[in-house]
Amino acid sequence: MKHYYNPMSRAISTDWMLKELDVxxxxxxxxxxxNENNAADFRKINPMxxxxxxVDGETVVTEVSAICAYLADKFPEKKLAPEIGSVERAAYYRYLFFTGNTIEPAFSLAACGFEHPDPVSAGWGDMPRVLATIEEMTPTTGWALGEQFTAADVVFGGLLDFSITFKWIEPSPKVAAYVERIRQRSAYKATHTAF
Known part of the structure; x- marks a missing residue:
C-alpha cells in the first residue's frame, strides 16, 4: 500500500489511522x-x-472517511470498525459521513466568514444545528461507539481536534474532554508532531 501524504493536510488523519492499525x-x-500535488503524475492518481x-494494488481510495473505512474493513482483526451487518454499523456510518458531509462544509464556510444564504437548502443546515449535533454525538466517556476505539473516532474526533487546534470552534467541556482523550493515544502522538 502507498499512502500519499503531507503533514499539513487531511492526510494527517489517515496517517494516524495507519498507525492505529500498525500495518x-x-x-x-x-x-x-x-506544487507536487498538481503535477501530472499525481493528478493521474487523484484528479482533484x-x-x-x-493506493492498494490497483485500488485508489481518496477522502479521509473512505480511506479509514476501507482500512478498517481490510484489517477486521484490528477491530477498528463494527462487524458488517451489525446494529453498531449504522452509528459508525453516521460518524464517518456526518464529518465530511456536514461538519467540514459548515466549518469551512464559517472560517472564511461566509454563511450559506439559504441554510434550509444546504445539507449541513446552519452552524447552531451543526454544533448541537456535534454536542449530542460526542461521547461523555470512552469513544464514539462506546468502549472500543474505532475509525469513527479517527474521522470525527480528528476533525474536532483540527477544528479546535485552528480555532474553528470553541469546544464545550464535553468536546474538549473527548479530544483530550484522543490526543493521549500513542498513534495520535506519533502522527501529530507538527502541532
Missing part, C-alpha cells in the same frame, strides 16, 4: 511548496490534486 505501507510525501490518497 506496513509506503508513505509518499507530496511537497506543496513545489488533493490529499490523502491510498
Amino acid at each position: 506496513q505501507h509506503e508513505k509518499i510525501n507530496i511537497d506543496f511548496a513545489t 490534486g488533493k490529499l490523502p490518497v491510498l
Whole structure:
C-alpha cells in the first residue's frame, strides 16, 4: 500500500489511522511548496490534486472517511470498525459521513466568514444545528461507539481536534474532554508532531 501524504493536510488523519492499525505501507510525501500535488503524475492518481490518497494494488481510495473505512474493513482483526451487518454499523456510518458531509462544509464556510444564504437548502443546515449535533454525538466517556476505539473516532474526533487546534470552534467541556482523550493515544502522538 502507498499512502500519499503531507503533514499539513487531511492526510494527517489517515496517517494516524495507519498507525492505529500498525500495518506496513509506503508513505509518499507530496511537497506543496513545489506544487507536487498538481503535477501530472499525481493528478493521474487523484484528479482533484488533493490529499490523502491510498493506493492498494490497483485500488485508489481518496477522502479521509473512505480511506479509514476501507482500512478498517481490510484489517477486521484490528477491530477498528463494527462487524458488517451489525446494529453498531449504522452509528459508525453516521460518524464517518456526518464529518465530511456536514461538519467540514459548515466549518469551512464559517472560517472564511461566509454563511450559506439559504441554510434550509444546504445539507449541513446552519452552524447552531451543526454544533448541537456535534454536542449530542460526542461521547461523555470512552469513544464514539462506546468502549472500543474505532475509525469513527479517527474521522470525527480528528476533525474536532483540527477544528479546535485552528480555532474553528470553541469546544464545550464535553468536546474538549473527548479530544483530550484522543490526543493521549500513542498513534495520535506519533502522527501529530507538527502541532
